[in-house]
Amino acid sequence: MIKIEKLHKSYPIGKESIHVLKGIDLHIKEGEFVSIMGSSGSGKSTLLNIVGLLDIHDEGNYYLNGELIKDLNEKKAAILRNKFLGFVFQSFNLISYKTALENVSLPLYYKGVSRKERNEISMDYLDKVGLKDWASHLPNELSGGQKQRVAIARALVTKPKVVLADEPTGALDSITSNSVMDLLKDINNEGMTVFVITHEEEIASQTKRIVRLKDGVIVSDELTKAPKTPLHV
Amino acid sequence: MRFIFEKDTWQEIYDSIRKNKGRTAITIFGAFWGILLLVGLLGAAKGIENSFNSLFGDFATNSVFISGSKTTMPFKGYQEGKQIDLTTRDVEIIKKEIRGVQFVVPRNATGGQVTYGFKTGNFTIFGDFPLLDEVQKKRLTDGRFINQKDIDENRKVCVISEGIFKELYKKKEDAIGTYLKISGISYQVVGVYRTSRFEGTNNIHIPFSTFKLVYNKGDKFIWMVVTGKKNFDIVQVEADVKLLLKNIHNVHPNDTRAFRGFNLGKEIAKVTGFLKGLQFLTWFVGIATLIAGVFAIGNILLITVKERTKEIGIRRALGATPNKVRQQIILESLFLTLLAGSLGIIAGGLILMFIDYKEWLTNPTVDIPIILIAYTVLVILGTLIGFIPAYMATIVKPIDALREE
Numbered sequence: 001m002i003k004i005e006k007l008h009k010s011y012p013i014g015k016e017s018i019h020v021l022k023g024i025d026l027h028i029k030e031g032e033f034v035s036i037m038g039s040s041g042s043g044k045s046t047l048l049n050i051v052g053l054l055d056i057h058d059e060g061n062y063y064l065n066g067e068l069i070k071d072l073n074e075k076k077a078a079i080l081r082n083k084f085l086g087f088v089f090q091s092f093n094l095i096s097y098k099t100a101l102e103n104v105s106l107p108l109y110y111k112g113v114s115r116k117e118r119n120e121i122s123m124d125y126l127d128k129v130g131l132k133d134w135a136s137h138l139p140n141e142l143s144g145g146q147k148q149r150v151a152i153a154r155a156l157v158t159k160p161k162v163v164l165a166d167e168p169t170g171a172l173d174s175i176t177s178n179s180v181m182d183l184l185k186d187i188n189n190e191g192m193t194v195f196v197i198t199h200e201e202e203i204a205s206q207t208k209r210i211v212r213l214k215d216g217v218i219v220s221d222e223l224t225k226a227p228k229t230p231l232h233v
Numbered sequence: 234m235r236f237i238f239e240k241d242t243w244q245e246i247y248d249s250i251r252k253n254k255g256r257t258a259i260t261i262f263g264a265f266w267g268i269l270l271l272v273g274l275l276g277a278a279k280g281i282e283n284s285f286n287s288l289f290g291d292f293a294t295n296s297v298f299i300s301g302s303k304t305t306m307p308f309k310g311y312q313e314g315k316q317i318d319l320t321t322r323d324v325e326i327i328k329k330e331i332r333g334v335q336f337v338v339p340r341n342a343t344g345g346q347v348t349y350g351f352k353t354g355n356f357t358i359f360g361d362f363p364l365l366d367e368v369q370k371k372r373l374t375d376g377r378f379i380n381q382k383d384i385d386e387n388r389k390v391c392v393i394s395e396g397i398f399k400e401l402y403k404k405k406e407d408a409i410g411t412y413l414k415i416s417g418i419s420y421q422v423v424g425v426y427r428t429s430r431f432e433g434t435n436n437i438h439i440p441f442s443t444f445k446l447v448y449n450k451g452d453k454f455i456w457m458v459v460t461g462k463k464n465f466d467i468v469q470v471e472a473d474v475k476l477l478l479k480n481i482h483n484v485h486p487n488d489t490r491a492f493r494g495f496n497l498g499k500e501i502a503k504v505t506g507f508l509k510g511l512q513f514l515t516w517f518v519g520i521a522t523l524i525a526g527v528f529a530i531g532n533i534l535l536i537t538v539k540e541r542t543k544e545i546g547i548r549r550a551l552g553a554t555p556n557k558v559r560q561q562i563i564l565e566s567l568f569l570t571l572l573a574g575s576l577g578i579i580a581g582g583l584i585l586m587f588i589d590y591k592e593w594l595t596n597p598t599v600d601i602p603i604i605l606i607a608y609t610v611l612v613i614l615g616t617l618i619g620f621i622p623a624y625m626a627t628i629v630k631p632i633d634a635l636r637e638e
């Protein structure tokens with residue numbers, strides 16, 4: 001599903017540039033549930049953004065769904081994002097003046113789905129994340145956990161192949177974190193590839209594979225034993 | 234271009250506009266104000282012009298009034314201070330000699346006491362030819378104006394203004410056929426007319442020939458109305474006529490005071506020039522405001538695009554192509570200018586209607602094509618100006634847009 005070979009990325013800062021990713025090789029197959037760990041500044045978000053076609057790499061090869069990503073124009077990238085990828089951000093990134101339902105249905109709008117169908121599908125997904133009754137609420141009327149669930153519904157609504165989540169639980173307490181993780185697990189159980197960044201071992205241990213980054217290189221890449229079941233309170 | 238006709242496109246724009254009411258209001262205000270000012274000013278300028286035109290009523294605007302006065306220079310043995318009287322012979326010569334003259338209408342006037350029944354008043358009595366009706370159209374509310382037969386037979390008939398009718402008659406009374414005593418002589422009323430604002434209100438017209446006999450004027454008269462033919466410069470006509478008159482009456486060619494002239498054409502041209510200037514100014518101010526309004530829209534859109542960088546980043550992460558993003562911003566701009574323009578035209582129209590209703594000005598109107606042109610220009614500019622923020626919205630990488638706080 002995602003295949004990365006010798007990937008490099010630097011950010012120019014003035015005349016200098018900092019080398020953030022220094023030759024990453026990573027292969028994620030369809031249906032995997034992968035977490036990336038690493039200290040702050042190790043390049044996790046950079047990697048995820050490149051995978052998510054929000055940023056471009058400097059060197060190496062990146063194949064998404066078998067297609068080599070190279071010299072991609074923004075239009076093509078947008079279409080690929082819409083088709084294959086779903087995003088969940090640490091800061092939710094909901095549009096503040098749109099209701100939960102409207103936020104969820106936005107990717108479908110860009111996909112060209114009719115309004116009626118959009119609303120039906122979006123409602124189903126809101127239901128799935130347990131927020132059907134909150135459909136007409138604006139983001140600022142929702143709690144952090146609820147916002148993140150809306151964001152997850154929005155990431156799923158186009159049935160993407162890969163869900164990319166950059167610290168989806170970073171802004172949540174442990175209980176809401178677990179409910180968000182449960183959702184991601186459900187998604188993964190349905191066959192979707194899930195790729196999360198996290199700081200917390202507790203979260204990472206709930207995924208099936210942990211990749212550890214340090215200073216722009218992968219230092220370990222191992223499958224978790226039996227994924228632990230989180231404590232429900 | 235299909236997206237323009239898709240309901241979803243507009244729904245998305247409508248949502249974004251509706252949910253940012255403050256921003257929308259500020260944005261459209263500029264263009265609204267511009268077109269409102271343009272419509273209002275053009276209408277007012279037209280109203281001033283109309284008011285001015287109605288002031289002179291149906292006066293031939295290319296006319297000059299000439300009367301004789303005292304000479305101020307000695308000439309051919311005559312002392313200065315000689316009184317010059319115009320005569321009917323002058324009229325014939327002018328008509329024959331001067332190119333570009335259409336009508337020459339001699340007039341006499343005097344003050345006199347007028348009595349009807351027990352009522353009496355002091356009014357101005359004019360001795361006139363039927364031709365006066367050609368150069369200063371009389372709007373008759375009843376009866377007729379003086380005709381050739383009145384002249385030929387020296388009839389004792391008169392035409393009175395509405396002002397006199399109101400002073401002497403009862404409201405519903407029929408004046409036609411009644412007799413008025415003017416300076417002790419009875420005249421039959423044959424017509425009543427409504428004066429324009431430029432004329433006095435209390436006028437009585439009797440046949441020129443009758444006036445001549447009754448007031449013992451001989452061939453003399455006080456002044457004449459000379460009108461120019463179309464395409465002839467009335468100022469030139471005045472100069473030609475005066476020169477000819479000086480020749481006939483043995484007046485020094487450089488004596489500027491022997492004949493007095495009030496050149497209506499020249500005065501009107503002055504005002505017309507002023508009105509033209511006013512209209513030009515109106516256009517200038519209106520268009521400048523309009524353009525300023527459009528720039529205001531562009532500017533505010535640019536600011537809001539900056540404000541919305543993050544939102545646009547989110548939309549792009551969710552699969553909005555740069556085209557989609559640009560479309561939306563340009564259409565928003567288009568929609569806002571359409572709205573602002575329509576509101577401006579409606580508000581401007583209402584203001585003009587109010588001015589008309591209050592009768593502050595006569596018929597303040599703006600031609601529909603002018604409105605359409607202004608509207609089209611506004612909308613085109615509004616759309617074009619939308620390209621700038623639209624472009625700004627898509628040059629950053631989506632990730633940079635998302636990072637924005």
Ligand SMILES: Nc1ncnc2c1ncn2[C@@H]1O[C@H](COP(=O)(O)OP(=O)(O)OP(=O)(O)O)[C@@H](O)[C@H]1O
Nearest residue numbers: 011012013020038039040041042043044045046047
């Ligand atoms: N747009 C950018 N311009 C310049 N430098 C950047 C940019 N984005 C990231 N960096 C730098 O690249 C390095 C890696 O950043 P990245 O965001 O990938 O780290 P991270 O592993 O996600 O850290 P964290 O856990 O704090 O989110 C950091 O040193 C950061 O300062």
Ligand SMILES: [Mg+2]
Nearest residue numbers: 044045046166
């Ligand atoms: Mg990060």
